[in-house]
Amino acid sequence: MTLIDISRPLMNGTPTWPGDTAFNYEVSWSKEQNGSVNVGKLTMSIHTGTHVDSPFHFDNDGRKITDLDLQLYIGSARMIDVSGRSSVGAEDLAAFDLDGVTRLLLRTSSWTNPDEFPAQITYLRADIAPFLQSKGIRLIGVDVPSVDPLDSKELAAHHGLHSHDIHILEGLALDHVAPGDYELIALPLPLVEADGSPVRAVLRPYTT
Numbered sequence: 001m002t003l004i005d006i007s008r009p010l011m012n013g014t015p016t017w018p019g020d021t022a023f024n025y026e027v028s029w030s031k032e033q034n035g036s037v038n039v040g041k042l043t044m045s046i047h048t049g050t051h052v053d054s055p056f057h058f059d060n061d062g063r064k065i066t067d068l069d070l071q072l073y074i075g076s077a078r079m080i081d082v083s084g085r086s087s088v089g090a091e092d093l094a095a096f097d098l099d100g101v102t103r104l105l106l107r108t109s110s111w112t113n114p115d116e117f118p119a120q121i122t123y124l125r126a127d128i129a130p131f132l133q134s135k136g137i138r139l140i141g142v143d144v145p146s147v148d149p150l151d152s153k154e155l156a157a158h159h160g161l162h163s164h165d166i167h168i169l170e171g172l173a174l175d176h177v178a179p180g181d182y183e184l185i186a187l188p189l190p191l192v193e194a195d196g197s198p199v200r201a202v203l204r205p206y207t208t
Protein backbone atom coordinates (compact mmCIF):
# COMPACT_ATOMS: atom_id res chain seq x y z
CA MET A 1 0.00 0.00 0.00
CA THR A 2 1.57 3.28 -1.13
CA LEU A 3 1.07 6.44 0.85
CA ILE A 4 2.25 9.82 -0.37
CA ASP A 5 3.20 12.05 2.54
CA ILE A 6 2.03 15.62 1.89
CA SER A 7 2.97 16.94 5.35
CA ARG A 8 5.76 19.41 6.06
CA PRO A 9 8.35 18.22 8.59
CA LEU A 10 8.07 19.68 12.10
CA MET A 11 11.46 20.34 13.68
CA ASN A 12 13.36 23.04 15.50
CA GLY A 13 13.85 25.74 12.87
CA THR A 14 10.61 24.96 11.01
CA PRO A 15 9.32 28.28 9.65
CA THR A 16 6.50 29.95 11.60
CA TRP A 17 4.40 33.09 11.22
CA PRO A 18 6.47 36.18 12.03
CA GLY A 19 5.94 36.95 15.73
CA ASP A 20 4.30 33.60 16.48
CA THR A 21 5.56 30.88 18.86
CA ALA A 22 8.62 29.05 17.51
CA PHE A 23 8.47 25.28 17.13
CA ASN A 24 10.47 23.46 19.79
CA TYR A 25 10.86 19.78 20.56
CA GLU A 26 13.18 18.60 23.27
CA VAL A 27 13.68 15.65 25.55
CA SER A 28 12.72 17.30 28.82
CA TRP A 29 13.16 14.25 31.05
CA SER A 30 15.81 11.86 29.83
CA LYS A 31 16.50 8.17 30.32
CA GLU A 32 19.69 9.19 32.12
CA GLN A 33 17.68 11.37 34.50
CA ASN A 34 14.82 9.01 35.32
CA GLY A 35 16.53 5.69 34.65
CA SER A 36 13.82 4.50 32.29
CA VAL A 37 12.60 6.56 29.33
CA ASN A 38 13.10 9.66 27.19
CA VAL A 39 10.13 12.01 27.50
CA GLY A 40 9.64 14.77 24.93
CA LYS A 41 8.18 18.20 25.35
CA LEU A 42 6.60 20.13 22.49
CA THR A 43 5.97 23.86 22.08
CA MET A 44 4.37 25.11 18.89
CA SER A 45 1.81 27.37 17.33
CA ILE A 46 -1.10 25.46 15.87
CA HIS A 47 -0.60 27.32 12.57
CA THR A 48 2.78 25.72 11.90
CA GLY A 49 3.41 23.41 8.98
CA THR A 50 0.52 21.29 7.73
CA HIS A 51 -2.60 22.09 9.77
CA VAL A 52 -6.32 22.67 9.74
CA ASP A 53 -8.04 25.83 10.94
CA SER A 54 -11.21 25.73 12.97
CA PRO A 55 -13.63 28.67 12.61
CA PHE A 56 -12.68 29.87 16.13
CA HIS A 57 -9.29 30.88 14.62
CA PHE A 58 -10.94 33.88 12.94
CA ASP A 59 -14.36 34.07 14.66
CA ASN A 60 -14.72 34.24 18.46
CA ASP A 61 -18.08 32.50 18.20
CA GLY A 62 -16.84 29.91 15.72
CA ARG A 63 -16.61 26.18 16.29
CA LYS A 64 -13.51 24.64 17.89
CA ILE A 65 -11.54 21.79 16.39
CA THR A 66 -13.34 19.00 18.26
CA ASP A 67 -16.70 20.39 17.05
CA LEU A 68 -15.81 19.66 13.42
CA ASP A 69 -16.90 16.62 11.44
CA LEU A 70 -13.95 14.23 11.09
CA GLN A 71 -15.44 12.83 7.87
CA LEU A 72 -14.29 15.97 6.07
CA TYR A 73 -10.65 15.11 6.65
CA ILE A 74 -10.76 11.62 5.21
CA GLY A 75 -12.00 10.64 1.78
CA SER A 76 -11.72 11.32 -1.94
CA ALA A 77 -9.83 14.43 -2.99
CA ARG A 78 -8.74 15.97 -6.28
CA MET A 79 -5.42 17.78 -6.58
CA ILE A 80 -5.09 20.38 -9.33
CA ASP A 81 -2.19 22.62 -10.35
CA VAL A 82 -2.95 26.35 -10.28
CA SER A 83 0.64 27.54 -10.15
CA GLY A 84 1.88 30.73 -11.80
CA ARG A 85 -0.93 32.95 -10.51
CA SER A 86 -0.72 35.64 -7.84
CA SER A 87 -4.24 34.74 -6.68
CA VAL A 88 -6.88 32.11 -7.46
CA GLY A 89 -10.59 32.81 -7.86
CA ALA A 90 -13.65 31.33 -9.54
CA GLU A 91 -12.41 32.37 -13.00
CA ASP A 92 -9.17 30.41 -12.56
CA LEU A 93 -11.04 27.24 -11.63
CA ALA A 94 -13.65 27.41 -14.41
CA ALA A 95 -11.40 25.42 -16.78
CA PHE A 96 -11.12 22.46 -14.37
CA ASP A 97 -13.54 19.57 -14.10
CA LEU A 98 -14.71 19.67 -10.48
CA ASP A 99 -17.88 17.61 -10.79
CA GLY A 100 -18.34 15.24 -7.88
CA VAL A 101 -15.35 16.69 -5.99
CA THR A 102 -15.77 17.05 -2.20
CA ARG A 103 -12.19 17.87 -1.26
CA LEU A 104 -10.05 20.05 -3.50
CA LEU A 105 -6.30 20.50 -3.10
CA LEU A 106 -4.67 23.43 -4.90
CA ARG A 107 -1.02 23.34 -5.86
CA THR A 108 0.20 26.92 -6.14
CA SER A 109 3.94 26.14 -5.78
CA SER A 110 4.26 29.68 -4.41
CA TRP A 111 6.10 28.73 -1.18
CA THR A 112 9.37 28.30 -2.99
CA ASN A 113 11.83 27.87 -0.09
CA PRO A 114 10.39 25.46 2.49
CA ASP A 115 13.12 26.42 4.98
CA GLU A 116 11.86 29.99 5.26
CA PHE A 117 8.47 31.54 5.91
CA PRO A 118 7.37 32.95 2.53
CA ALA A 119 7.32 36.70 1.83
CA GLN A 120 4.46 36.34 -0.64
CA ILE A 121 2.05 33.56 -1.56
CA THR A 122 -0.72 32.81 -4.01
CA TYR A 123 -3.94 33.58 -2.12
CA LEU A 124 -7.61 32.83 -2.72
CA ARG A 125 -10.02 35.54 -3.86
CA ALA A 126 -13.32 35.83 -2.02
CA ASP A 127 -15.38 34.75 -5.07
CA ILE A 128 -13.90 31.27 -4.82
CA ALA A 129 -16.13 30.34 -1.85
CA PRO A 130 -19.58 30.51 -3.54
CA PHE A 131 -18.08 28.85 -6.62
CA LEU A 132 -16.67 25.95 -4.60
CA GLN A 133 -19.93 25.59 -2.70
CA SER A 134 -21.88 25.41 -5.98
CA LYS A 135 -19.65 22.44 -6.92
CA GLY A 136 -20.36 20.71 -3.61
CA ILE A 137 -16.81 21.14 -2.28
CA ARG A 138 -16.51 20.96 1.53
CA LEU A 139 -12.76 21.12 2.07
CA ILE A 140 -10.07 23.22 0.41
CA GLY A 141 -6.38 22.46 0.86
CA VAL A 142 -3.49 24.75 -0.08
CA ASP A 143 0.32 24.42 -0.14
CA VAL A 144 0.85 27.79 1.58
CA PRO A 145 0.49 28.99 5.21
CA SER A 146 -2.77 30.84 4.57
CA VAL A 147 -5.67 31.08 2.12
CA ASP A 148 -5.48 34.89 2.47
CA PRO A 149 -2.62 37.27 1.65
CA LEU A 150 -0.02 37.08 4.42
CA ASP A 151 -0.58 40.70 5.46
CA SER A 152 -4.39 40.46 5.49
CA LYS A 153 -6.14 41.32 8.73
CA GLU A 154 -9.74 41.01 7.54
CA LEU A 155 -9.14 37.47 6.16
CA ALA A 156 -11.79 37.66 3.43
CA ALA A 157 -11.05 34.16 2.09
CA HIS A 158 -11.13 32.52 5.55
CA HIS A 159 -14.48 34.15 6.38
CA GLY A 160 -15.94 33.54 2.92
CA LEU A 161 -14.99 29.86 2.94
CA HIS A 162 -16.36 29.44 6.46
CA SER A 163 -19.67 31.12 5.62
CA HIS A 164 -20.01 28.73 2.66
CA ASP A 165 -19.33 25.72 4.88
CA ILE A 166 -15.92 24.96 3.36
CA HIS A 167 -13.18 23.77 5.72
CA ILE A 168 -9.55 24.87 5.46
CA LEU A 169 -6.37 22.77 5.31
CA GLU A 170 -3.12 24.74 5.02
CA GLY A 171 0.60 24.20 4.61
CA LEU A 172 0.48 21.07 2.45
CA ALA A 173 3.54 19.86 0.54
CA LEU A 174 2.36 19.07 -2.99
CA ASP A 175 5.35 19.62 -5.27
CA HIS A 176 6.12 15.88 -5.48
CA VAL A 177 2.54 14.84 -6.25
CA ALA A 178 0.97 14.33 -9.69
CA PRO A 179 -2.37 16.14 -10.12
CA GLY A 180 -5.31 13.73 -9.96
CA ASP A 181 -7.64 11.86 -7.66
CA TYR A 182 -6.59 10.33 -4.34
CA GLU A 183 -7.88 9.35 -0.96
CA LEU A 184 -6.91 12.11 1.50
CA ILE A 185 -6.29 11.42 5.16
CA ALA A 186 -5.53 14.54 7.27
CA LEU A 187 -7.08 14.04 10.68
CA PRO A 188 -6.86 16.78 13.33
CA LEU A 189 -5.93 15.89 16.91
CA PRO A 190 -8.69 15.99 19.52
CA LEU A 191 -7.52 19.34 20.89
CA VAL A 192 -10.55 20.43 22.88
CA GLU A 193 -11.13 24.21 22.61
CA ALA A 194 -8.49 24.67 19.91
CA ASP A 195 -8.42 27.07 16.95
CA GLY A 196 -6.95 24.37 14.72
CA SER A 197 -4.66 21.38 14.77
CA PRO A 198 -1.52 20.08 13.16
CA VAL A 199 -2.26 17.09 10.91
CA ARG A 200 -0.30 14.31 9.27
CA ALA A 201 -1.65 14.58 5.75
CA VAL A 202 -1.27 11.71 3.31
CA LEU A 203 -2.66 10.76 -0.08
CA ARG A 204 -3.41 7.21 -1.06
CA PRO A 205 -3.49 6.64 -4.83
CA TYR A 206 -6.45 4.69 -6.20
CA THR A 207 -5.22 1.46 -7.70
CA THR A 208 -7.18 0.12 -10.61
Ligand SMILES: N[C@@H](CC(=O)c1ccccc1NC=O)C(=O)O
Pocket: 017, 019, 020, 045, 047, 053, 057, 145, 146, 147, 152, 153, 170
Ligand atom coordinates in the same frame (compact mmCIF):
# COMPACT_ATOMS: atom_id res chain seq x y z
N1 LIG B 1 -4.67 32.86 9.20
C1 LIG B 1 -3.41 32.15 9.26
C2 LIG B 1 -2.64 32.43 10.48
C3 LIG B 1 -2.44 33.82 10.85
O1 LIG B 1 -2.97 34.74 10.26
C4 LIG B 1 -1.53 34.05 11.95
C5 LIG B 1 -0.95 32.96 12.58
C6 LIG B 1 -0.09 33.15 13.64
C7 LIG B 1 0.21 34.41 14.07
C8 LIG B 1 -0.36 35.49 13.45
C9 LIG B 1 -1.25 35.32 12.38
N2 LIG B 1 -1.83 36.37 11.76
C10 LIG B 1 -1.61 37.66 12.24
O2 LIG B 1 -2.14 38.62 11.74
C11 LIG B 1 -3.67 30.66 9.27
O3 LIG B 1 -4.82 30.28 9.22
O4 LIG B 1 -2.76 29.88 9.41
Ligand SMILES: [Zn+2]
Pocket: 046, 047, 051, 052, 053, 145, 170, 196
Ligand atom coordinates in the same frame (compact mmCIF):
# COMPACT_ATOMS: atom_id res chain seq x y z
ZN1 LIG C 1 -3.98 28.22 10.05
Ligand SMILES: [Zn+2]
Pocket: 053, 145, 146, 147, 158, 168, 170
Ligand atom coordinates in the same frame (compact mmCIF):
# COMPACT_ATOMS: atom_id res chain seq x y z
ZN1 LIG D 1 -5.86 29.82 7.89
